[in-house]
Amino acid sequence: MSASRRGFLAASGVAALALAACGGDTERETPERGPASGDLDILNFALVLEYFEEDFYRQVLENDIVSSANRRLIRQIHRHERRHVAALEAAADKLGTAASPPQTSFEDVFGAGEGRTLRTALDFENTGAAAYLGQANKVRSNAILADALSIHTVEARHAAAIADVTGATYLPDGAFATPLEPPQVMARIRPYIV
Amino acid sequence: MSAEFTRGQLLTRGAALAGATATLAAFGPATMKAVADGGNVDLEVAQFALLLERLEADYYVRALNEVPFSSPSARNMASTFADSETQHVDALEQLVRQLSGRAGRAPKFDFGPALTNEEDFVKTARVLEDTGVSAYNGAAPLIENDEILATAGQIVQVEARHAARARRQAGLPPAPLAFDRSLTMDEVMVKVRPYIKKR
Numbered sequence: 001m002s003a004s005r006r007g008f009l010a011a012s013g014v015a016a017l018a019l020a021a022c023g024g025d026t027e028r029e030t031p032e033r034g035p036a037s038g039d040l041d042i043l044n045f046a047l048v049l050e051y052f053e054e055d056f057y058r059q060v061l062e063n064d065i066v067s068s069a070n071r072r073l074i075r076q077i078h079r080h081e082r083r084h085v086a087a088l089e090a091a092a093d094k095l096g097t098a099a100s101p102p103q104t105s106f107e108d109v110f111g112a113g114e115g116r117t118l119r120t121a122l123d124f125e126n127t128g129a130a131a132y133l134g135q136a137n138k139v140r141s142n143a144i145l146a147d148a149l150s151i152h153t154v155e156a157r158h159a160a161a162i163a164d165v166t167g168a169t170y171l172p173d174g175a176f177a178t179p180l181e182p183p184q185v186m187a188r189i190r191p192y193i194v
Numbered sequence: 195m196s197a198e199f200t201r202g203q204l205l206t207r208g209a210a211l212a213g214a215t216a217t218l219a220a221f222g223p224a225t226m227k228a229v230a231d232g233g234n235v236d237l238e239v240a241q242f243a244l245l246l247e248r249l250e251a252d253y254y255v256r257a258l259n260e261v262p263f264s265s266p267s268a269r270n271m272a273s274t275f276a277d278s279e280t281q282h283v284d285a286l287e288q289l290v291r292q293l294s295g296r297a298g299r300a301p302k303f304d305f306g307p308a309l310t311n312e313e314d315f316v317k318t319a320r321v322l323e324d325t326g327v328s329a330y331n332g333a334a335p336l337i338e339n340d341e342i343l344a345t346a347g348q349i350v351q352v353e354a355r356h357a358a359r360a361r362r363q364a365g366l367p368p369a370p371l372a373f374d375r376s377l378t379m380d381e382v383m384v385k386v387r388p389y390i391k392k393r
Contacts, residue, residue, distance in 0.1 A: 076367065076369065084372065133347045133351055136334075136344070137340040137341075137347065138340075145334070146331070146335050147373070149376070150375070150376065152350070152351065153350060153354035154371065154373065157354050157355070157357060157368050158368075160356075161368035161369060164359065170358070171278065171355055173352075175281035176345075176352065177347070177349075177351035178348070179347070
């Protein structure tokens, strides 16, 4: 058995970052730092990212930013993010309290047009995939791990699909994807959080 | 939470090991023994992943020589995939040895008519990549060692990116589902076995 799997998860940073991102209560009580609360922190971290992505694509569609050629792809991705939000909210509620959605602002991105909007979408998807990759081996529950993995590869598919329409590379890290830790992830999305 | 098993507990469940042992018939006596001796599931997953990556690498390397490509985009895809899968094979051979297993040699693969024309090449590439994603997603929760799990994650993300690319090449939606399916190792072996040449 792997000792680290059972050891304490140093996830307090994850929870604090996730909560800070949504302007939530950072003085939330964390009575136990057991495995269940570690998994809850990871779920809420993922949930905040999914809220963020869902919000972004919803606004892209509402504001009619992308041309009809790409609208179908964006609509499909948006539907996926909505389902990821629902699944993660339900999973987080089972273990404790689900995080709340962050307040976002994408006006500058949308104002710069479709190209910039799609490049930003690509950045979000690459960041999302890397964020899941960074957390996967910290999850303790097998059921939650299986769910996280099934979302991780969908985020990767989104990234590759958007890379294709923007002319970017679909394998930005080569043959082995690079994980990102929560502080790096939050640094990438913080410019869009108000 | 109480209804769930932690990953450690899961490994002790008979079902997981029974499935694992059945799959091992494909890998030879050394691995069979490891599992019989109380189980080195990480080695078994590594051997399983190595077989899949060898299959994929062989497919794309041969495609570059054999498929009469007319579309540069399809040829580029084969070339990029050949490169990534070869790197995955190298990494997994190393991992198997680290786990005191024997990487052995790749079996001979038979891809039937898939490499005779571009359209069939793309179709089979799509199947292999989508299957690869489901295979890793299904096997990863069995992995005990956190570092090996991280490596599997690094590889499966690339498989998913390949799958999206191959699906677009085939004119299919790149991400058809909100949650990727997972397959058990046994289910994957049923799909893979037809490609392995009988001796």
